Amino acid sequence: MTIVIDDVAKVFDAGDEDVVAINGVSLAIAKHEFVALVGPSGCGKSTLLRLVVGLVKPSRGRVAIDGAPVVDPRADTGIVFQAPTLLPWATILDNVLFPMKLMGRMDARALKQARALLRLTGLEGFEKRYPRELSGGMQQRAGICRALVHDPEILLMDEPFGALDALTREEMTLELLRIWSERPKTILFVTHSIPEAVILADRVVVMSPRPGRIAEIVDVPLPRPRSFAQEADPVFQDRTQHIRTLIFGRDRLAA
């Protein structure tokens, strides 16, 4: 499915003064494309994701999926929030199945899918545990399972690997790429890690703050399937370096 973001602005009414979270953002994401979103804290990455999900409405411009304006959350969209956001009273398995229950799609297949995802993310054996019994990284992985359980066409991920240790992070990166190649999806992936963005994405959208807007869209012409060996590739090095300059400025990098 294609996502079109057309000249979108989002202004939050925060008490005395308005906060312009993003302004004049335009972006088209092709069907089954993998797009990463990087930028300094507060530049509106999460806001942009919420707009695509339909959790917030644009103040100006429009967001459309396959030509239809997004007014409400859609059943074919999955989101991984920046925080794990698990229900403290539900077991890990029930948390993962939560979207299915709410959408009235609970059946044996859903259960099988949930268990398979938990196994995939290394949470096998924790199905009956409660979120507070899991580490932050494990909770975040449960949140990823939940976003994938209904096999969404569009996957929106807000720093999904932020709470993971470096090893699990690389493992999950490869796992995500594998899931994406097996069951193609359109993915918009927010991250603070520039190497992660480059190794994952077809294109990296670099945002700049106050107000949040797109500084540049960087193509990543690395062949697929990707692996961490490609970090040695001149293309990888060139692109990460270029994105760093965009975010931090040439002067600060030289200093």
Added chain:
Amino acid sequence: MLVLVVVFALWEAAVVFFKIPVYLLPAPSAIWTETIQIGGTVASHTLATLNTVMLGFLASVVISLPLAVLLTSSRAMANALYPLLVLTQSIPKVALAPLLVVVLGANELPRVVVTFLVAFFPLVLSTAAGLIAVPPELIELGKACKASRLQELLRIRMPYAIPFIFSGLKAAIALSVVGAVVAEFVNADRGLGYFIITATAFFKVPAAWGALIILSLMGIVLFQAVVMIERILFPWAAGDDKPTL
């Protein structure tokens, strides 16, 4: 438990040592013997009070939960209902009770209504507080899963409010005992409240003290029952690491 034993022992010793007359403060031993003597009567009064307490408490639960949902459903609803709720709390129940008897008749109903009026308010407040306290992320999760308003209420807000609801229930059960006794003071021919009034009128002071102690025990036992129910049904809410309440 140990604390209680020590208190009673000190009490007994003080009464004997200072020669306190029995009509002022009877010794625990005197209370015990007199109460046991009329055990059957006391038991039937206890059951009558327990009945009023439970009916008043159930009424509080059945009315408070939907009321809290209404209160939190919109600002307009809250603005309309809160003044009414506060009004029910500012009316002195002892003064209201005789009027209720006139309106509702000299039967169980006015007692249950008084018990309810005394007990329900904290339950409404804490349930409403719980329904509002749901973190916005969880509401957002519900929205992203296309939850209807009813689903949001039943699957996110209500479960989140469980610990709040239980702290309201604990207050309500304790207040139900108070409410039932207030009601019995005004209108009853049975119950521990009625028993205390008649016993003191006939200077059966130890028996009246006995009834008072039974009332306190009833409060403690019912309160602990609510605590147990929370532990059994909602272990995640009762959390062993947190102090209960």
